[in-house]
Amino acid sequence: MPTRRKMAAGNWKMNGLAEALSELDTLDATLPRPRCDVLLCPPATLLSSMAALAKGTAIKLGGQDCHWQEKGAHTGDISAEMLADAGAVAVIVGHSERRADHGEDDATVRAKAEAAHRAGLTAIICVGETGDDRDAGRTLDVVGAQLDGSIPDNADAAGTIIAYEPVWAIGTGRTPTLGDIEEVHRFIRARLTDRFGDAFGDAVRLLYGGSVKAGNAAEIFEIADVDGGLVGGASLKASDFKGIVDAASRLS
Numbered sequence: 001m002p003t004r005r006k007m008a009a010g011n012w013k014m015n016g017l018a019e020a021l022s023e024l025d026t027l028d029a030t031l032p033r034p035r036c037d038v039l040l041c042p043p044a045t046l047l048s049s050m051a052a053l054a055k056g057t058a059i060k061l062g063g064q065d066c067h068w069q070e071k072g073a074h075t076g077d078i079s080a081e082m083l084a085d086a087g088a089v090a091v092i093v094g095h096s097e098r099r100a101d102h103g104e105d106d107a108t109v110r111a112k113a114e115a116a117h118r119a120g121l122t123a124i125i126c127v128g129e130t131g132d133d134r135d136a137g138r139t140l141d142v143v144g145a146q147l148d149g150s151i152p153d154n155a156d157a158a159g160t161i162i163a164y165e166p167v168w169a170i171g172t173g174r175t176p177t178l179g180d181i182e183e184v185h186r187f188i189r190a191r192l193t194d195r196f197g198d199a200f201g202d203a204v205r206l207l208y209g210g211s212v213k214a215g216n217a218a219e220i221f222e223i224a225d226v227d228g229g230l231v232g233g234a235s236l237k238a239s240d241f242k243g244i245v246d247a248a249s250r251l252s
């Protein structure tokens with residue numbers, strides 16, 4: 001049996017002023033030695049302050065995006081090396097909001113994942129179908145193509161996490177059925193095993209994202225190929241996120 005440690009990852013998106021720093025303290029105070037990995041991805045403006053606060057706790061920090069280059073004339077961008085320097089251990093790449101808002105295609109996402117690896121960060125690579133894709137029965141084709149195009153050829157399982165996030169489930173309160181989540185996660189693991197081999201396929205972690213809450217986390221994280229969640233709205237308040245961390249911890 002593969003022993004993959006569950007992960008509860010919070011993506012704060014474009015939310016969080018300095019006052020949100022207290023959420024980290026609250027979360028830490030309420031987490032008695034979680035048996036899962038706990039990751040918070042705040043806006044870049046809060047990263048170094050949160051990394052300082054998180055020192056010595058079970059909470060790790062991540063970025064929400066990075067540029068593919070190490071440095072240079074790219075106004076407004078942040079490199080993976082800068083995120084690592086600020087205390088991040090991971091970075092989300094290819095989130096559907098980046099793909100939609102910034103026109104990021106699979107090649108761009110792959111370059112960003114390569115940059116993450118270059119900087120020693122775990123790349124959390126997001127894939128997921130739109131509502132139209134699902135209605136048209138294209139979910140597995142779309143997700144398969146995103147996986148093929150977005151994951152670097154030299155990816156290693158320890159430094160790579162795939163987040164399956166159906167676009168239509170993000171922030172909507174709607175989730176796929178447990179059977180649908182199971183089908184897509186099984187498909188993702190099989191696709192990765194075909195490309196990278198059994199060891200990679202067994203070890204790589206697959207997160208589900210899209211309207212995960214304390215109330216549905218356990219039933220989703222119990223699915224065989226689901227290794228935790230990438231959580232948006234319900235990660236903003238420590239009191240909400242704690243229930244999700246607890247579910248991941250119990251099932252680890």
Ligand SMILES: O=C[C@H](O)COP(=O)(O)O
Pocket residue numbers: 011095165169170171172173209210211212230231232233234
């Ligand atoms: O990265 C997180 C996802 O986009 C999920 O967001 P949500 O939990 O608010 O639906």
